[in-house]
Amino acid sequence: MARIGIMTTQDALNNGAMLQAFALQTYLRSLGHDVEFIDFRRERKLTLRSFIAKKPQVMWYKWMDIINASTYKRKGHFGDLLNRGSETFYNLKDIQNNPPDYDIYIAGSDQIWNVSSQDTVNRAFYLDFGKKEVKRVSYAASMGQCNVPKSLDEEIHALVKILDFVSLRETKAVNYIQSLFKENKKIYHVPDPTFLLSKEEYLKFILSDDEKWKKKYAITYSLAEYDQGLRNAVDYILSVKNLNLINLRNPDTCIRFPKAENIIVTPKDWLRYVYYSQLMICCSFHAVVFSLILHKPFIVVTPYKNERINSLLTSVGLSDRVILSFDKEKINAILDEKIDWDKVDLALKQERSKGTEFLSLSLN
Structure with missing residues (x-):
């Protein structure tokens, strides 16, 4: 069986993100694979607008959210279902200079391919690191609403081209990526990882x-x-x-x-x-x-x-x-x-x- 490193949202204070990661980990382990999450962290940047608001109650809620985020990050309750690798990476350069050693990289689900408001792609989530011989797979990668500016087509095509197998979660995203490759590469439509487990497995x-x-x-x-x-x-x-x-x-x-x-x-x-x-x-x-x-x-x-x-x-x-x-x-x-x-x-x-x-x- 293979040693698999998963790249996905695995450090967020978000129940959906944690449960989709847990489901993919659990299913791959059931197949006998050795599975870890690559501990890639995107630090939240706070600005002045993170702290202030026109209404006192709204500003109070903002402060409470910041305090709660700090508290729950420290406690680690949102990640205790996941098995992470020992190295932590904070940007693309970090992970390219010291790529984690696995047989297979999987770009997992959640909105890892969503284009940000700055109209940029996060290349780390396209597995743009590591040795060429490592197999690269995307499983149910999501592009969110899939509102991608034409100016990013070339970069996204180049990144997806290095993946050995490609699947996405939304029909619109599948159609978009397939349009970049015409008939030259098969793009698959698959469900979110949470559907890989049955109701009975969650009831446990x-x-x-x-x-x-x-x-x-x-x-x-x-x-x-x-x-x-x-x-x-x-x-x-x-x-x-x-x-x-x-x-x-x-x-x-x-x-x-x-x-x-x-x-x-x-x-x-x-x-x-x-x-x-x-x-x-x-x-x-x-x-x-x-x-x-x-x-x-x-x-x-x-x-x-x-x-x-x-x-x-x-x-x-x-x-x-x-x-x-x-x-x-x-x-x-x-x-x-x-x-x-x-x-x-x-x-x-x-x-x-x-x-x-x-x-x-x-x-x-």
Whole structure:
């Protein structure tokens, strides 16, 4: 079996990012491989705008987020599911000068190929380091909304060209990369790593006898700011279902709801809250993922069309469970519709097969 080094988001205070990394690690280990994450860290740069705001309450929240981020980084609770290599790298030059020694490099999932607001690519996540003979694979790399300026086509083509096998998570991203290569290189569409594990494999560390899980509640998990209309939509959903709200937060990124119990949770408890909830209200890709895997009724409330969520929901026939504005009629229709979980499971099984077949092809 091979020694595999994974390059992905593995140091973020983000439950979705940590769980997708954990899933890929767990699946590759089940095949007998020796798996580590390459400890590549992108330091968050704080500016004056990180500390100040026009409204005192907003400024207070910003300070709390900075303090929480520092506290949880120090505790390390968000990374304790992952096996990291001994070396830490902070930039491309570091990792090029002292490349980690593995048989295979995998550029893992999450938004590692997302073009930043500066219209640049992070070359480290394209595996632009190490000896030429090391096999290079991308598994479910995400380009986010895949809004790539034409000026980056040549650089991205050159970087992807050195990869032995290439797969991406969103249909739009697959089509974009394939267009750069025409018929000269096959680009695969595969599911997020979280789908490589079954519901039963997650339940091994979700199930609990604690009395607190017997309370009836709805969950919100949102990384994007809601306007008043969408906040009104959340209030309406809760009134229709007659549920109290628990708002799950990453330490420094998720929004707050004034009428909710706002709590910071780490990955294992995040999964438990999802599993024992009656309803999931979200605009996060991985919140939708685990709603599907764990059979949780859900509604996507989002301020913008999300390419990642749309691609996923289309694949399971549930693309109509998204609202972009406060629409009572549509909300009622979504809440009244019973999800055919057998149909979802069949679709997820087919998606999982695409992932496992790609990994079998690319790793052997």
